Amino acid sequence: MSKILIIDDDFDICKLLTRFFSKHGYETFEAHNAKSAIDFLKETAVDLVLTDFRLPDEDGISLLQKIKLLRPQTLVIMITGYSDIRISVKAIKAGAFDYVTKPLHPDEILSTVKSALKKKNTVNTPAPAKQIPQRFIHGTSPESQNVLKHIKLVAPTQMTVVIEGETGTGKEYVANTIHNFSSRAGKPFVAVDCGALSKELAGSELFGHVKGAFTGAIAEKTGCFQEANGGTIFLDEIGNLPYEIQVKLLRVLQERKISKVGSNKEVPIDVRIVTATNDDLRKSVADGSFREDLYHRLNEFNITLSPLRKRKEDIILFANHFLRKANEDLGKDISGFSSDVVKIFNRYPWYGNLREMRNVVKRAALITQGEYIQQDALPHEITYHHADSFSFDHEEEENITDLKSSAEKAEKAAIIKALQETDNNKTKAAKVLKIDRKTLYNKLRDYAIDL
Template structure:
């Protein structure tokens, strides 16, 4: 896009200047700032085609920038810059609407390619007022997908068993809980269930409960009538009505408030909903699939999640295994992503050399398949030989602490992922002087999840 306007939000002024000068040499107009509040003022004064924002900033995080764009429906795109410690946040940003994420240290060619591709993509859009979530005909998560967003069954025993379970439960009307880490494809699994069910001709509506504000979650899910509350200027159709005759997918279900949980339980039991401020019951015919990376059973026992709702939802459960625990899938998906990257970048890389294969085998893959796809695309861009070499990989991938074998000498020790997660939480708590609200915001999790993890890891 010729003369596209870019807003760069980066607090490392030297780094910011380098990026600005580089992009301006390629005929882009670049404004820069180091703070989120200043960025919001600039966005109100001037339209931008693209925002490139660092994740960690002095007065907040890049996720707040993304949420502002989504909420205010600005006609722009967002690229998130992250460190490898923030890779799971980057995965979540894609679900919320980010066009792409790139990791530090940034390679100039990678940056330019990412910017060019982002500007060809549709702008990051807010959700229309008359619908709280897009009716998903092509899920946005890229975990188990090729470039065509087709579900690809893995070759590992875990993936084959998962596919068998999907085939068994799909034709039924059972509610399903899908468990697994971010980036393991929970939404794709849910869409797979829908597509193999008798409801496949109906809508598939996907909602990220973690992105719903507590004040408006009830309205988003069940709708409201005009005048129900301040700002309710018109009637609103909720997600359950939109999903009528099909499947509704509720991601991060544990984030719903107790009050909304009660309404959800009623919708399941009576197959009826009532809009906020409404007086009439509306019948709905919806199959419910939920996903979480929390232990809902434990949360129910602690009174943090309604136990009766948990049992109604958990008629059948599936586990999406993280990439580091299903070795046979690693190079199966790597080959698919290599083919996708070759096609996207107009290259013909044949594969990975043995050293790269060994690095892939020992890396912990905290961002799962999304991270694998991005690393391969970056490496294809930088590779000039027939095979991807170690030099084309991000530096962080080569660090010993990111190895899946680190601290995992016996089955009795915690996984490398848990060690990294604990270290990240401790580091963040120390940085904010143990202000848990600030820590939760920086880590991009809610306070309840943070408290659970502090208890789990025995952090003082």
């Protein structure tokens, strides 16, 4: 019988999920904060942890890192709100198996748990480390065609690559495609989200540690560089790497050797490094937060990915791709999208890019009972943005004379622009707008802004 630990500070949700999973044959346990969850896991091994991202004493990413350090074989599924899509993506890159969004749908969460436990039972049998190649779907837009051309040019070389683009534009897929088109194909491909690495654990996660190297190091750990030996390591959000780790990474690039935390022994490695960022690393170099020598060692070749809203020709192509994947994952046979949904997709700005689209399509497929996905299967945020953008597109025809209405639209547009420029960082956006965080959150609620 598989064991599941449910972590949520809402006692009612915990009881509801406990009864639900017990009914389906799982042994369940409860914890209501991060500390009690970690204390429990120190004493008891479970197969899977289902945790809310927002806990009273710790956020989900930090808790996830501790769980992976304490119980590396335990799978973690994160529960988030729809507005936390980017956080959910970070959780996956930090080691979560998947995420589910509120409001919770029983069929969706059960399907995700079954998939996780099936994977756990499969990977627990010894097997050579090998990354299953991901299929890279390239668009028909000029921007997408140019990216594909650059991938084919750089892949056969051993050059380090920096991939630039907004969150969710497919940087990891591009990195994986470079790997699969190279002579290292079939060897390990290891992806690491540097933005999810705490200062304390970054060295251990990348280079490994020996037993007793620090509090909580109850066993020796193999780092990501050793796991990727012979293949490719993908360092996403490289600009967030702590400065002292940047120094160690530069030495790895120069000498092709690593040292585990707590050990002086050097281990030779043969790894190709591909990095990605949604920041301007040149600005980070200029302000001193990123080493210039490391930047030049990493940036032997550069690929820039355009946001989905700037390559309209690709929108429905990718939506159909994600629908095929959703059909496979959910055992569905949905033929496509209604004409209304196609129009909504083409008008929606897709601030979360491909990541957001994948989540929207999969959830819509789960809800849909007919042959085509209809508008009522989409999240309110998608249809609302559609209606709002439509009114902006036709503003000159509406002859708006209401001063209050015009001011509100201008204010909303300014908030959206600030969030885009700060990569949805609410604290930074509030500073740009010269308001406090509480005021910003109130306005996000009032205008139903959900980026």
